[in-house]
Amino acid sequence: MPDERRPRRDLTRFVLPEIGQLVETGDRWEPVQLRDPLGRQVEPATEYFKELMAADCSPLTPRSYGMDLLRWWRYLWAFEIAWDRATREDARDFTLWMKLADKPVRVHWRHRGKNPDETPVPPVSARPAPGTPNPVTGKPTIGTKYAPATRAHFETVLRMFYDFHLELGTGSLLVNPFPLHRARRSAWTNAHHNPERGFWKQHTGLYRPKIPKRIPRRIPDEKYTEVFAGLRSHRDRALLAFWVATGARAEELLTATQGRADVGQQTVGVIRKGTRNYQDLPATPDAFVWLRLYQEEAWRKGVPRGRSQALWWTLRRPWRPLEYDAARMMFTRANGLLGANWTLHDLRHTATSLMLDDPNLAPVYVQKILGHKYLSTLDIYNRPTTDDVIAAGLAHHARQERMRSNPPPAPPAPAYNAESLNILFGGPDQ
CATH class of the missing domain: 1.10.443.10 (Intergrase catalytic core)
Incomplete structure (x- = not known):
């Protein structure tokens, strides 16, 4: 049930503030640190990074997970929400914001502190529209929205993070604000599952988006x-x-x-x-x-x-x-x-x-x-690529055009067999 004491937030114009940072330490024991706007370590994130390293993850894993945690903590800092007091509504609102809002535009370090009017901008004709296919490769360019894979990774990381602290009993955390799908909560899930069919939404988060299947791109x-x-x-x-x-x-x-x-x-x-x-x-x-x-x-x-x-x-x-x-x-x-x-x-x-x-x-x-x-x-x-599908379709149309311009000869007209008629009605030899 929503908390009536917490005012409703309008995220239509919300911009994620660039506060806090994820610092690479160069230490094998603690490769990254999540720090708040005052430069202090965020202890819940530090404990989670230690868990990842102890689980024999790659040193790149804490950095990847840390970027998602930094994004979540910036949202919490913006609205002064304690991490262990975040509710399901908070997770839902931020997930919806990531789906609908534009990504924050980061200013290049060479242009920071300069007048935006003096910053050189490439001509519009030289830049393809965000999210449109590249004319050379056919791959879509980077769009203005968060990609489904980015949102799915964020949901998975935060759900695992809160599950970890729920098991430890850290702070005043009572529930995971990033729940599993409703069909996954029951212990009797898949109790009557047909073994000939696959599992539907197995261990899927409630706010996890659908990720389109990627087709490998080969360079000609x-x-x-x-x-x-x-x-x-x-x-x-x-x-x-x-x-x-x-x-x-x-x-x-x-x-x-x-x-x-x-x-x-x-x-x-x-x-x-x-x-x-x-x-x-x-x-x-x-x-x-x-x-x-x-x-x-x-x-x-x-x-x-x-x-x-x-x-x-x-x-x-x-x-x-x-x-x-x-x-x-x-x-x-x-x-x-x-x-x-x-x-x-x-x-x-x-x-x-x-x-x-x-x-x-x-x-x-x-x-x-x-x-x-x-x-x-x-x-x-x-899986056929887009280029393969287009090439196959064009070849089909070319074959159809050749058949229309050079139709095959008509088959011979059907006729009765003379021997069969002689046997049936009696021929000259009967």
Whole structure:
């Protein structure tokens, strides 16, 4: 029942304030900290981050979850709501705001403190409308609203966060403001479930949105050649060649060391994202040629050399191992020459499609190279892309047009069999 003492909030004009911050500490025991506007740690979030690290999650998991917690805490700070006094109505209102309102527009650090009228803005003709398909790739551009995947991730993180503190009995928390779907509450759920049918809304949050199924995007060969030609250094060419050859995730390849690049075996060793296991991945000779050109150039400039040193470095002093954000911006600049919006993860999809197109490479080997747990994960590549559907439809129309312009000859007219008539009525030989 809604709390009548709490006034109704009008969120139609609400703007999420940029207060508080998520700080990366560099400490393995506590990789991130959520801090309030006064710079103090938010203890409930700190305890939850420790739980994630103890559960053998990746160090990137607390950062990902922390961004959702920061978004929720900013909402609570704006309305002066204690985290353990948040109600279901609070969760419902903020979830609805994330669905309908525009995302906050962050000002670039180069433009902060300047007059907005003096800030250079690209011409409208050069910028596709938010959310519209890119004319080169067909992928939708980033929209003004929160994506369904972002809202689903937020709901899951907050529901797990409150479940964790409910089990501990932290503060005055009594109920989880992010409940499960109504059909999931009963202990007798699925008691009469038909085993031939799938489970409906299994462990689904009440406010969790529906996420559309994504279709992997493959970079066509001719477009990949144009992107490759737009790169500025041997390092970037080597990176792109290895990503497409190995199918490794961007972060996995960026954290490789020089000793893991085995030219003789034509493999590069990476640490897998989920299992944290070491795995050697096969690569092409061209990738190692570009790698050697990059290393010779980098070592002459003074880049650290050694088997335990990082494989990829920045191009300018001070020398630092190349991080994901810098690699992403490099690929974005190369995309900008074509007006495309491919991502680094699309290179992994491209590598997978190339391997699956080879009839002599069994899918089970592709699964192992990609590091997937189940072979069924490759089923997403059986879904036709938009380009495939359009090409098939146009080919159908072309065949129909050819049939109309060159119709096949008419079949011969039906006639009675002469032998059958002679037997039935008696012929000249009877």
